[in-house]
Amino acid sequence: MDEVIQIAIKKMEARKKALDSVLWEPDQPYPQPYYTYDKTKQDWEPAECKKLQEGQSGPGIAQLALYSWNIDFMLPYARERMCAALEHLEAQTSKLPPTTAAVIYLQECLEEDLKTIGENAWVRERFHVTDVDTSNWASRYYGTTTLVDRRLDVTSCFRVHYQQTRMERDAFFVDALLGGSQPRTVRLCNTHLESLAVDPPRRPTQMKIAAEHMRAEGVDAALAAGDFNAIQDFDRTLHSDNGLRDAYLELGGREDSDEGYTWGQQAATSLRNQFGCSRMDKVYFRGCLKLHRFERFGADILLTDKDLVDKIVGLGFDKAWITDHLGIMAEVEIVD
Numbered sequence: 001m002d003e004v005i006q007i008a009i010k011k012m013e014a015r016k017k018a019l020d021s022v023l024w025e026p027d028q029p030y031p032q033p034y035y036t037y038d039k040t041k042q043d044w045e046p047a048e049c050k051k052l053q054e055g056q057s058g059p060g061i062a063q064l065a066l067y068s069w070n071i072d073f074m075l076p077y078a079r080e081r082m083c084a085a086l087e088h089l090e091a092q093t094s095k096l097p098p099t100t101a102a103v104i105y106l107q108e109c110l111e112e113d114l115k116t117i118g119e120n121a122w123v124r125e126r127f128h129v130t131d132v133d134t135s136n137w138a139s140r141y142y143g144t145t146t147l148v149d150r151r152l153d154v155t156s157c158f159r160v161h162y163q164q165t166r167m168e169r170d171a172f173f174v175d176a177l178l179g180g181s182q183p184r185t186v187r188l189c190n191t192h193l194e195s196l197a198v199d200p201p202r203r204p205t206q207m208k209i210a211a212e213h214m215r216a217e218g219v220d221a222a223l224a225a226g227d228f229n230a231i232q233d234f235d236r237t238l239h240s241d242n243g244l245r246d247a248y249l250e251l252g253g254r255e256d257s258d259e260g261y262t263w264g265q266q267a268a269t270s271l272r273n274q275f276g277c278s279r280m281d282k283v284y285f286r287g288c289l290k291l292h293r294f295e296r297f298g299a300d301i302l303l304t305d306k307d308l309v310d311k312i313v314g315l316g317f318d319k320a321w322i323t324d325h326l327g328i329m330a331e332v333e334i335v336d
Contacts, residue, residue, distance in 0.1 A: 026163030221287030
């Protein structure tokens with residue numbers, strides 16, 4: 001596994017985009033398109049953001065189920081692992097009532113993953129996608145992407161590329177309308193905070209920037225989620241430090257408990273023995289939202305082809321897990 005990590009680090013370094021080659025300014029919103037699948041053209045076509053006065057949510061949709069999952073970018077067999085992840089997400093979302101919209105945040109996506117996502121029939125039928133290539137990532141290697149229920153009107157889509165990062169991280173925002181006759185603007189924030197324990201720490205500054213956009217004028221409610229890499233003491237209060245609520249804690253979850261851990265159970269055995277388990281993945285929220293449910297998903301989703309299984313296990317894993325993270329899901333409702 002050490003060799004796999006070193007190869008990934010080298011690829012990250014080699015595929016960074018030079019600051020003078022990009023169009024965005026660090027810590028500033030940079031608009032990007034989103035896409036809807038056109039059956040006639042058999043392709044993903046850029047979609048226009050709706051004006052606030054023109055948009056409305058789908059009939060009777062006042063609830064939203066947010067799924068967030070980090071699909072490990074370092075392991076081999078990216079296509080097979082992403083296909084398994086999408087199959088599991090389809091099964092999870094199929095349980096939702098028709099009055100609940102689904103939104104999916106993915107972290108550590110490769111360009112190959114974007115192709116796999118775009119080719120999936122369920123995704124084409126059910127979702128807008130935000131990325132068809134790496135043009136809006138600070139890295140040509142990996143980044144975040146969001147899938148938005150097609151029944152929701154999107155009014156804005158932008159990234160804020162963090163200045164304080166050595167790992168090309170950003171906060172990615174999609175504004176969608178949710179609610180009945182008077183829909184509210186819900187700002188969806190997909191972010192992968194800086195990894196590891198570094199000095200000075202980057203995550204507090206990154207979350208402060210994300211939270212500022214979550215509290216912006218005209219935003220009625222907001223949901224930030226992703227791999228927050230919460231491994232240090234200061235990570236425990238990033239939500240309250242920024243006027244946000246932690247979904248897991250709001251429903252009675254406890255720190256340092258097996259019920260809350262999202263990383264470690266499916267990590268390489270040596271890494272689990274070295275670092276233990278942690279609650280890296282979180283959902284923060286604010287505004288006119290009532291939290292109904294929070295849970296983890298994605299445990300023991302495995303590759304099944306024997307050759308692939310042998311390869312993954314041979315890297316030092318107990319099983320051929322498709323990723324080292326569990327996913328998290330929060331279900332919320334717009335309230336007055």
